[in-house]
Amino acid sequence: MATPTEHAVVSVSAYNRWSHCTAAPRFEEQFPAESNVYTEEGRLAHSVCELYARKYFTVMSTRKFNSELKKLKEDPMWQDEMVKCAEIYLATLKEAANGFTTAPIVAFEERVDLADYIPEGFGTCDCAMVGDDVLRVFDYKHGKGVFVSSVNNGQMRLYALGMLKKYYPLFGDTIKRVCTAIVQPRITEEITEEWISVDELLTWAETSVIPQAQMAFYGLGSFEPGEWCKFCRGRAQCRGRAEYYAGFSEYTATQIEGRLTESDWGARQLAAEYGADVPPVLDDDEVADLLIKAAGLVDWYEDLQEYARSAILAGHVIPGWKVVEGKRQRAFTDADAAMKRILDAGYDKSLLYDYKPKTLAQLEKLTGKTQFGELVGDLITLPPGKPTLAAESDKRPPYQPTAPGPGEFAGEQDGRSAE
Ligand code: SF4
Structure with a gap:
């Protein structure tokens, strides 16, 4: 096995990307690694979670715990919310450990060797527990932008494969089942879990990981744009992605089963080229395909804009484009002093400030879930959400409009038409 570098070429955390776009790992090598405030926040939040977990599951004095926590709090990225997140983690x-018949073996931040599946592959597993015939693997996610489920999650399954290998000398074949779980408390306190047998996991690795990882590592992959582009380091300058989004008029195929076939699109194009009668109005099958194809169009254009802006500021010439100063907004140099002067001039305070309650979620955070329920639980209602378009694979059931009551038809409430 080659000596692992700090960042694996085909990395576990990028599984969703390279399992679809096998060209991505080698393509991304030419772009610098991205570090931003979110990755730094995540790093610190992980350390807080680990500290709380080690305090409970290992021998650690309160003095040591407090001094470690103090150090973490000195980090400029510190947020008090991290303590609450660590408590949820x-x-x-604790709940998982209580589910074993005897106390499980618990490991934190274990580096796992994945070279059996991914050339030079390795990763770090936040937490693993082994007991009875079960291996449990946990991952903490601090992000609150994108919800990540543990179900069918390749990254989590890879951690499980790595931990199985690590524990094999100790447990042999006694581990029969695996449960992966993701804790993402800033989005939801519900934990997503996936239970899978070891046999299924190994089959998945053979069929879905090894072939893709080989192509990705040895630079034999192909470009396959999709929603996974959004975290790719080359997303702004990738030709494959640009051709995909910029070439909508050149439809030749669709990946969606049961909708338009390649020959459908081909026939329409040919007809258009020869001036035959192609309906100017898209039909519903075409709309269905375009919704899939165009899903990442806005993200792609924003990535392109961001790249051009940074490139021009760095001295590149992007023909036909320049960077200008955005709209200026006036601001007080000293808001308190400004307010005082206006008050002193005789204006009433109520005219100077907006007074509005905090949101329900902010108030719940303030009081804690239990007290919040006791205080105002009976005053909370959950009105139906707006009808929202979603892919068929979305887990939510189809929207069921509530039947309007007598005289409640849209636009006719007052006996008047909406027009
Ligand atoms: S931007 Fe998308 S298509 Fe291009 S290499 Fe990255 S993941 Fe692949």
């Missing part, structure tokens, strides 16, 4: 681990 710890509660999940």
